[in-house]
Amino acid sequence: MTMLTMYQVNSKIVNAAAKLAKLKTKRDLSTLNVFSHPPPNLSLKQLAKLTTPELLIKLGFISQPNAGLTHWLPLGKETLENVGNIIHKHHKDSGCVEVSLSSLSHSSLWDKTNRWNNNELFKIGEYCLAATAEEEITSLTNQHVNSYKKLPFIVYQLTRKYRNEKRSRGGLLRGREFIMKDAYSFDSNKENALLSFEKMNEIYSKIFTDLRLPFVKANADSGDIGGDLSYEWHIISDVGEDTVVECQECNVCGNVERVHSLKEEGFVDESDVSYYLNENKELICIYYPKGRKLSLKFVKEEDLVEIDEKMGDGLKALEIFDKANKENDNLMTIYRLCDVNVGPGTKMPDLPVSFSKNHMITFQELDITESQDGDICSNCKTGKLKEMKGVEVGHTFYLGKKYSEPLDATFIDKDGEKKIFEMGCYGIGVSRTVGVIAEILRDEQGLRWPATIAPLQVSLIKSGQFNGDFENDIFNKLTNKLKNKNIKFEVDDSEDISFGKKLSKSKMIGIPLQVIIGKLLPLVEIEIRGVYFSETFKELHEAKKGEWNWKIEKMKNGEDKHIVDIQYADQVIEALLKDM
Template identity: 55%
Template structure:
């Protein structure tokens, strides 16, 4: 039986949109096209098309995790305070708290406790467990629709190993899993060196889709090819090439000494870099202006110590600003050549010292962390080694924002006509559009559809103008439209989605009014449809 679904898919409008598609944000487009509904800021109802899309993504993720030997579980979304107290994360103001429980934003604590109950011997390791489910974050100002919400669907995985070398092998295995997942999604992506942030750990990578609308700035070296988040990349300063002018910011240390940070004018100081240098510990509860006023209130005769830290880009010949405070040189300590500022496009690469950095934007969709014993030690979670000694796990954690992927793919691939899903995630891969000019019987259409084994297709044999039907299909992001009309037994196949090399078929592609299409015999149509979708 033919499936006439336009009038039965919940949330999908049948008429024209009141607003030009190009003027819609991606979230608005997903809502107008009937993929999601947002009852409140940061919350999402998944409608049939959106649910199908997110499930397709989940199955790709699941396939590659299972292939790598990961074990799927599903943990409760509620987690007790006692675990989070041990790791020092209960005070995180992004947690939704319900009495002594929180709605889990991530599951390091719970997964570690779960694995501890089973993997208590080195013989039972390594273990990599993962889950796909809803997570919760108390975002004060949720923005970007599905990109940053209060509730979201996430894949989180955790590895447990006997030692660091084994943990790093698991880490590399999971990075290969991520590469394979994003390769199958067929959207341009990069892996970037990243800061571990609140999760902790010593090594991490971010996975980004390339997009000028992305919130993250990435830098790539044109010589060694290494990509890093701007928060992680430091510039290479050639000997003697110092800035013409410097700026200064004022801070108080934990001992209430005054710390002056000098950096090239126009640059951005990354205080994580300063923390890595372990020179001073700055107070974070006081602004630069407050630091100056606090120091001045000590009085001219009560000078405390002043610590000057000079960025690597500040040196002889750099004009330094006048200080806003009185000082005594006998109580001044200076550190020079300290890398404090973020790199920017055109800087030298600090890794290879041969290339220049170029800048581009990305949307983060995944993150892999090597954790070490960041969680196993405070939770006292571990195993008995081969010599009978108790050891703590070496761990890694690995996240993919599944609902975020839906929004990110839509953002990166959409155009002025609507969505453009890769074939691997599209809820409908082929729209068979029966034109009003078709004079044959629907049995021939059914025969054509019977040869589309394994594909997600839909038939639109409803009344209406062909142009409106095609516009509706393209708005929904369907990769291929098969038009059965007056040319039958010739059929037209319009190529909506992004594609890789079509091989011999490329020479048969025609372009009419900006649309790529093929005209083929109906007998060859199913085979060609399969071929096209394999590269879209």
């Protein structure tokens, strides 16, 4: 039966004890084999057809019994915990306090913040399953932090959250239950709150850098959470649902829902139109250049007319207006909103309803379309914007008093006066991050995890017979060196699959390095499965290639293979993992 044996650091262990520990580990993990190993007959052709969620399931990382629900299996749990460890490290290094709140939250707190009537909450009588923790953490902090001397105070947790997602999809990207890190800052005034906000943004930069992810921090809309300053943290990938733009000169970056660009002067030849209604069933016609995307958010920011989206848009809006207009003898008002590039000479779609020009009001020169690739940056006014797709995995908000005020969360300041906390909140989708990394780094052979989060970093695979004392002795020396360097490895000594299957399995799972030991002893082969994020190992290779008998060859798939004397293999492995 196939075995997964993970060693942990214990430099003092003797060989005899190591053998006993190995046997015990085999017994303890024997029941996990069905989870940990991919189907032996899964071909690369079959693998290529799988979506990333299907691949994670096939390879034994997760199981999804229902849409939006996830069981984390041993390999997946290890990967998830490695991401969590990076998050924990940077929060604790910065003095943040960790807690773990109950998953149930009482409606009384949510009533005070007017958030109980939320369709995304799972409700159980007077309780809900926590979708976020602003209410609970504010109430808890109010009981324990009562003086300015205890501020600033930043508290965080890494736990399960729940959202009644009606259309759960994308595997780990949008679930009804998910793993999230949420943090909250409490300060004495706005100036200090913004310092905490910037501190948390620095922590986020360190986290995503350590995760080896191509990320951007984008100016964002605060949405339902509230506050007037927020950043979205996006992993850049073509699979992303969000669009962000970044200036190629001043590097200002933002979600297209937030960023205005400088539009070219002059009017376009042809426009598109979108139809909406207000609560009085009056028609709102919005004209914008053909080929650009209307931003309803920008329209609302103009504050010229009230749009009631519940009334419907497009043909439905026209039908409702036409009926109401006829009933009112063509006296219903029509509002025309024209983008800055729509004007005299622009061909505008005919209005397909009866109307009176005497009851038409026109607003012109409005900036109401989203930024797009090639637009001029409104910040520096010279650079061009580059459009990118991103997956949002984090969000940081400056909240002000949005939650502390309704919950009467106060402290005593230095003058003995009672003051309301200034707050911020900061989230990272931990399980979502695992799903995104799997998505953007997978290839035709399977998964490819960065070494910092891989469930295992090295597979040791024996080739040929290992019956002699010499072979066993040098093999044990290598494993002891890897243990001492805190490198996570497995010894695949399973007897039910061939050497080739062992190698293919390790690559499918996404283990960064496969070390083949046997036919070339005392040389070993190190095949590269991971992605190089840097290549600092080349300096070491140049300095030691002669002494260590270290050669680098190209395999058929274009990846590197390192051949080195086994007594130096641990140092080569360590150097390679630092670059992956």
